Amino acid sequence: MTYLLPHILNGLTLGLLFALIALGFTLIVGVMEVINLAHGSLFALGAYFALTVIGGGWFSGTEFGVWWHGLPIEHRYVLALILGPVLAAGAGMLLELCLRPTHGKAPLYGLLLTFGAALVIEEIIRLGWGTGEQNLEVPEVINGPVLIGGFIYSKYKFFAAGFSAASILCVWLFLERTPYGAIIKAGAHDSEMVRALGYDLSRLRLLVFGFGASLSGLAGIVMVPIWGLRPHVGIDVVIPAFLIIVIGGIGSFWGAVVAALMVGLAVGITGAYAGAWATMSMYILLILVIGLRSRGLFGRKSALEN
Amino acid sequence: MSDSRITRRRLLTTAAAGGAVSVFAGPWKHNRVWAQATDKPIRIGITSDASGQYANSGASDRRGMMMAIDEANERGGVLGRQIEYIHIDTETTPATGSRVAERMITREECGFLVGAVHSGVANAISQVAQKYGVVYLNTNSSSPTESGQNCHRVKFVWDGNGTNFAKAAVKNAIDTFGPKWMLLTNDYVWGHDTAKATKALLAEYGGEVSEEILIPQGTRDFSSALLRVQQQKPGVVSAAIGGDDQKAFRQQVAQLGMGNSPAWINSQQDWPDVYGLPLENLFGVFGTTWYYKLDLPGVAEFVKKYQERYPDTQMRVPGNVFYNGYMATRELLAAVERAGSANNIAVIKALEDHKMPAAERMQHHDAWIDANTHQVQQTIYLASANGKPSEDDDMFEIVANAAPDVVMDKGAAAACALESYEDTPSFDA
Numbered sequence: 001m002t003y004l005l006p007h008i009l010n011g012l013t014l015g016l017l018f019a020l021i022a023l024g025f026t027l028i029v030g031v032m033e034v035i036n037l038a039h040g041s042l043f044a045l046g047a048y049f050a051l052t053v054i055g056g057g058w059f060s061g062t063e064f065g066v067w068w069h070g071l072p073i074e075h076r077y078v079l080a081l082i083l084g085p086v087l088a089a090g091a092g093m094l095l096e097l098c099l100r101p102t103h104g105k106a107p108l109y110g111l112l113l114t115f116g117a118a119l120v121i122e123e124i125i126r127l128g129w130g131t132g133e134q135n136l137e138v139p140e141v142i143n144g145p146v147l148i149g150g151f152i153y154s155k156y157k158f159f160a161a162g163f164s165a166a167s168i169l170c171v172w173l174f175l176e177r178t179p180y181g182a183i184i185k186a187g188a189h190d191s192e193m194v195r196a197l198g199y200d201l202s203r204l205r206l207l208v209f210g211f212g213a214s215l216s217g218l219a220g221i222v223m224v225p226i227w228g229l230r231p232h233v234g235i236d237v238v239i240p241a242f243l244i245i246v247i248g249g250i251g252s253f254w255g256a257v258v259a260a261l262m263v264g265l266a267v268g269i270t271g272a273y274a275g276a277w278a279t280m281s282m283y284i285l286l287i288l289v290i291g292l293r294s295r296g297l298f299g300r301k302s303a304l305e306n
Numbered sequence: 307m308s309d310s311r312i313t314r315r316r317l318l319t320t321a322a323a324g325g326a327v328s329v330f331a332g333p334w335k336h337n338r339v340w341a342q343a344t345d346k347p348i349r350i351g352i353t354s355d356a357s358g359q360y361a362n363s364g365a366s367d368r369r370g371m372m373m374a375i376d377e378a379n380e381r382g383g384v385l386g387r388q389i390e391y392i393h394i395d396t397e398t399t400p401a402t403g404s405r406v407a408e409r410m411i412t413r414e415e416c417g418f419l420v421g422a423v424h425s426g427v428a429n430a431i432s433q434v435a436q437k438y439g440v441v442y443l444n445t446n447s448s449s450p451t452e453s454g455q456n457c458h459r460v461k462f463v464w465d466g467n468g469t470n471f472a473k474a475a476v477k478n479a480i481d482t483f484g485p486k487w488m489l490l491t492n493d494y495v496w497g498h499d500t501a502k503a504t505k506a507l508l509a510e511y512g513g514e515v516s517e518e519i520l521i522p523q524g525t526r527d528f529s530s531a532l533l534r535v536q537q538q539k540p541g542v543v544s545a546a547i548g549g550d551d552q553k554a555f556r557q558q559v560a561q562l563g564m565g566n567s568p569a570w571i572n573s574q575q576d577w578p579d580v581y582g583l584p585l586e587n588l589f590g591v592f593g594t595t596w597y598y599k600l601d602l603p604g605v606a607e608f609v610k611k612y613q614e615r616y617p618d619t620q621m622r623v624p625g626n627v628f629y630n631g632y633m634a635t636r637e638l639l640a641a642v643e644r645a646g647s648a649n650n651i652a653v654i655k656a657l658e659d660h661k662m663p664a665a666e667r668m669q670h671h672d673a674w675i676d677a678n679t680h681q682v683q684q685t686i687y688l689a690s691a692n693g694k695p696s697e698d699d700d701m702f703e704i705v706a707n708a709a710p711d712v713v714m715d716k717g718a719a720a721a722c723a724l725e726s727y728e729d730t731p732s733f734d735a
Contacts (some may be wrong), residue, residue: 014527058585132362132582132620133553145563153537153562157529226561227526228554231359237527273529276493276520278530 006151007272008265013161015264017223020164021237022244022256024215030188030251031208034041034102034110038095039241040234041121042096046088046128046217047136047233050080054137058063074139084221085214091121096206103205116233125231136221151204151219160222167218175253184208187188188251243282247289249299259289260296312655315733348383348648348735350375350635351410353431354398354421354445359397359523361548362578363423367446370624370631371420373615377640385642392416396427398549403427407434407442416440417648417735420635423549423576423627425449425496432461439650439731441657443634448574448626449496450503451683455569459648459730462657463681465626466633468500469547469715470590471573471593474686474708476507476526476544477590483569484541490531490555500546500573503717516540516629525551528558535568538682545569547589552579554585565589575689577625580701588691588701595684596629597704599696605667616624623699648735651727671709679722683710 025039052058054076059065068076095117100108142159145152175181187204188196195201219237227233244263248255266285271278291299323339324436331696349612355364371586375389388595396403403422410416411434419435419442422428428447444452448465457463477525480487487508491501497520505515516538519531535543545556552575559565570590575653580588598609613626641660645652659677664685673684685707692703 003537006537007530010529010533014529015629024678030528089723092405116421130620131365135557135582135584143561145561151533152562152564154558154560155531207577226554226558227551228557230550230553271527272523272534276522279522279590280526 004269005149006153007269009148009153010272011155011268013264014107014268016161016164016168016262017219017226018240018244018264019257019260020215020219020222022166022241022248022260023168023253024212024219025241026248026251026253026256027184027215027264028209028212029245031184031191032096032099032110032205033100033107033240034114035107036095036209036212037111037114037238038117038121039114039212039237040236041086041118041125042095042126042213042216042234043218043220043223043237044229044234045091045121046084046187046211046214048125048134050088050216051129051134051136051229053080053083072139073137073188074141077137077139080129080216081221084235085217088220089210089214090216092163092216093206093210095213096209099209100202118238122231125245129231130230136224136229138225154226156225163222164219167215171215172253177247191221201218240241240282243286245296247286247296249293249296252296252298255296307612310425315672323531331515333533334380335376337383345387346364347388348385348642349414349416350389350391350638351407351414351416351419352391352421353396353403353406353410353419353442354393354396354631355427356393356559359507359551360423361535362581363576364396364398366578366621366625366627367421367423367631369619369708370628370633371635373612374632374635374639376615377636384639385646388641388646391707396422396431398422398427400424400426400430403430404434407431407440411435411440414634414687417523417650417733418638418653419443421445421506421631422447422637425452425499426451426494427454428461429495429550432577432695433454435460436440436458436725438728440735441638441650441653443523445631446576447496449497449499450718451495451667451721453676453679453715454499454718456725457679457722459636459725459727462634462675463678463679464630465682466574466684466686466713467503467681467715468496468573469503470686470713472500472503472507472544473715474593474706475509475571475591475711476482476504476513477571478573480511485513486516486540487513487542487544488516488535488538490535490543490545490547491518491520492551493520493522497546501544504544504546505572505713506717507569518542519548521551521555523549523551527552528555532558532562532564535564540568542571545571546573548574548576549579554734556580556583556589558588560584560587561651566713575629578627579619581621581625583639583701585693585695585701587693590692591688591705592689594689594702596626596627597689597701597702598623598625600668600670600672600687600704601703603665608668619722627670630730637662643645644710647734650732650735651732653735654727654730658696670707673710676678676719678724679715679718680724681715681718683714685710703728716719 056065058067117222146155244259246261266281354368394406423446425447428444450467453463475488491497572592575592641656645656662673669685671685688706689702
């Protein structure tokens, strides 16, 4: 058990990070009834925006750029954590406007359009930031190793997991404790009834998409110091995010969180004892869960099934 | 009612026409002639990855080939013929590599193929190339199988392989850091074959493998494997992890502060995989075939030429992948000149057993193309992070070099059975 403990901790940490990625995805699916294949690209976009904020971007080499670099990394990093998701939200809202002609049509239209958007965003990233690997700098205080018991773990990973847990809690409080959250949940349950009550459904969808995109962008900023930043990093993200929302049940908040923790544990433990099966463990988990509960752990019948 | 009956005359005419077509277009074996006129350009198919795991290395590989081709054209071409090239992305995927090779040969009329980083892709391309007899230069993939069990008469392998690199590093590392080793192996052909070579050497020199962890390609989180390393406490970890995986891996080892202990041996390190990473991410000792700061004649000029030709490239100096792409293409064109013909069999013979003086290759020892395996036998360098860089790009310090005969992969020669010349379709490119 002593041997297993670090791997369980590692799996839970990984699961919290996966949960942050999957949360925006499941919100958009729940309310919009669109499987947003551009979710990973918005994840990458958030991280690239953060890279620009931290590094000074186009101002590098100018007087302003030199002054900017003189600011402590902590300040620039916090600003990136705010601006990155905001800019990703803007990109997400733009995508939602493009998706409008597909509303009310078969889910395949939205799926194809978001797939196309993913390709476009990736190319924009290549043009804007280049094709090479980039390094997202993080403050020294959350970097480096930390000794726990007899093993060394990454301080940054603890930070990322804690940050993810706090973000998940904030999203839950927002959905459960605010009138806006109640409208979003109602929209996910019966959008036509929400419209009948006088709420502007188009605006609701726009805001939900923006919110989901900002969560994705935030996940990007938190994850890429671990995963590395390159134009196609979003592709690495979409597959686990998709698996998680299917395992948890499409549109279910707690389903996404529980499934993400299960996937994290599966990947963490198999990675340690049967490395070749680490990625495969996600799919095996999916087969097991779907075999027992076809709509996932917390799933209900959704419009995607019509 | 339409008349669909076939008359005897039509049948005979059709049969005669079909026969005539089959003479020219039928099975190409031994009778394909592309160069009807001597001024027809020589067409080279560049089969480098532009997307996927090895996209960055593929771009560097391609730049090397293009510089060699441009230089040849600036000299007036080869045998008075200009060199044309076409590039199609092989996507770091063996199936795409096969399709690209097939298309380049049958539709684009390429007489030669050049390029590869991923050994699975290289193997797929070489099978198609052998079917048509098209000479193929595998520039940068380094699985021992490429010049071993997957060798072909048409294929020439330019990079050092996993066995060469392991031979340069293993014995010394056992002596310095002890016999207990752990292997982290990318779960595909290059990783497996490199690990196999390392295990054989460990057995030979008294080392032992306490555990091997297979890492699937595309892995982004290595913490499970790294926690296992901590639990096992090996003296040395030998990591065969390539491409973009390598970057994420290095990042995470550095985050855990594990770069100095245990000792890390990375059998090979391609420059595009680590370019721009912070110094603390460049832990360990690794093998390479070239470095832009080698203190040898011609190196500085080569670097200058690269910088003039590629002023906007993120990598400001040529790396080992660029070097291999350049050298392979240059030697291919030189072999056509020596052969005095673009006939594939003549070019193969001009390449086999060809000696390449150290001065021309900007390495410490003379190199040659092994006629039995078609692998370039060359100097292998061991490098580590440079604690006192003379400039931003000066990331490595070359700590040793090994002569080709010392690091030769004898297993490849035993496993390789080249097709005969007679079994290799002949044609003029």
